[in-house]
Amino acid sequence: xxxxTLRSIHFNVINFIRNQFYNxxxxxxxxxxxxxxxxxxxxSFNEKLLLSNIIIEHSNLSLHQFIQQLSLEQQYLLLxxxxxxxITNLINNIFIISGILTIIKILKxxxxxxxxxxxxxxxxxxxxxxxxLIFLLTIIIQFGLLLIIPGIIxxxxxxxxxxxxxxxxxxxxxxxxxxxxxxxxxxxxVYPIIILWFVIKIILLMMITRLVFITPSLATNIxxxxxxxxxxxxxxxxxFRLYLFLNKQ
Numbered sequence: 687x688x689x690x691t692l693r694s695i696h697f698n699v700i701n702f703i704r705n706q707f708y709n710x711x712x713x714x715x716x717x718x719x720x721x722x723x724x725x726x727x728x729x730s731f732n733e734k735l736l737l738s739n740i741i742i743e744h745s746n747l748s749l750h751q752f753i754q755q756l757s758l759e760q761q762y763l764l765l766x767x768x769x770x771x772x773i774t775n776l777i778n779n780i781f782i783i784s785g786i787l788t789i790i791k792i793l794k795x796x797x798x799x800x801x802x803x804x805x806x807x808x809x810x811x812x813x814x815x816x817x818x819l820i821f822l823l824t825i826i827i828q829f830g831l832l833l834i835i836p837g838i839i840x841x842x843x844x845x846x847x848x849x850x851x852x853x854x855x856x857x858x859x860x861x862x863x864x865x866x867x868x869x870x871x872x873x874x875x876v877y878p879i880i881i882l883w884f885v886i887k888i889i890l891l892m893m894i895t896r897l898v899f900i901t902p903s904l905a906t907n908i909x910x911x912x913x914x915x916x917x918x919x920x921x922x923x924x925x926f927r928l929y930l931f932l933n934k935q
Contacts, residue, residue, distance in 0.1 A: 693928050701836055702790075702923055709789050710890050717781040718911035721774055722904065728770045738834055776824050784816055786922045787852045812852055842880045843869040849922075849929050872932055879928075883921045885917050887914065 703710060825846055831837030846865035851858065869876050890913055 689695050695931060696923065698927050699920070699924050702927070703920065704802075705792070706789060709915075710786070713782070713785045714912055714915045714919060715777060717785070718908055718915050720781070721778040722907045724777065725734075725770065725774050725811060725907070728774075751790075772824065773826065776821055778911070778915065779824060779918070780817055780822050782918050783820060783848050783922055784813060787849065787926070789925060790923070791852075793896050815851055815858055816848060819848060819861065822858070822862075823847065827865075835859050838881065839883060840885070842873070842877050845869060845876060845880060845925050846929055853929075866906055868929070868932060875888070875932075876925075879921065879924050883917060887917050890917075893908065 723883055827844070829837075829838050830840040843866045844862065846868050847861045850856070850868075851861035851862050854861070856864070
């Protein structure tokens with residue numbers, strides 16, 4: 687049953703991506719370039735290079751030992767880069783998640799009037815709540831990922847919350863609660879895609895990060911963001927399809 691369900695959802699996701707490839711790639715490209723430019727404006731190349739060298743030098747230490755070994759200037763730099771990365775990730779996730787969900791929603795429209803209503807509703811009603819929710823998820827999951835396993839569990843149980851908030855007239859807390867309940871009740875359907883996405887993302891990011899260290903440039907950072915955002919887009923489409931399937935049961 688689980689295998690047949692996953693196959694059906696995989697097939698639907700592949701068809702959707704094939705049919706909407708242009709729209710998805712345009713969204714991914716625009717957001718990736720915007721995110722890279724914001725990062726480059728807020729963090730200089732020298733600061734990134736210095737932080738990279740510090741991390742490489744202290745790679746054998748635990749997080750607590752690593753922070754203790756840093757000077758005040760280095761700690762300030764680490765704090766600055768961490769905050770800016772969190773902000774840029776937040777902006778990036780808001781654009782990608784809301785963008786993909788909007789594309790899915792617009793496809794169901796039959797007229798320009800319906801599209802205008804959806805866009806108006808998104809900007810006025812949905813987007814403010816979605817921004818707050820994605821901010822909370824970004825902070826919670828990033829803290830969880832410091833210990834890896836708690837972060838992955840949080841990604842699994844909170845994965846439905848943006849979709850639930852976007853498709854229903856409910857509060858942020860209710861969307862989080864519903865996501866946890868749905869994820870726990872359908873854990874065997876949810877966890878494979880989250881873990882697969884996480885593993886693929888880590889492997890690709892490690893490969894490209896090495897390339898960034900070897901040939902650091904704006905282009906390599908844009909490529910890194912494009913891959914990251916494309917993987918995130920595929921995950922959102924999959925989770926959305928899975929949510930629709932579970933709602934029909």
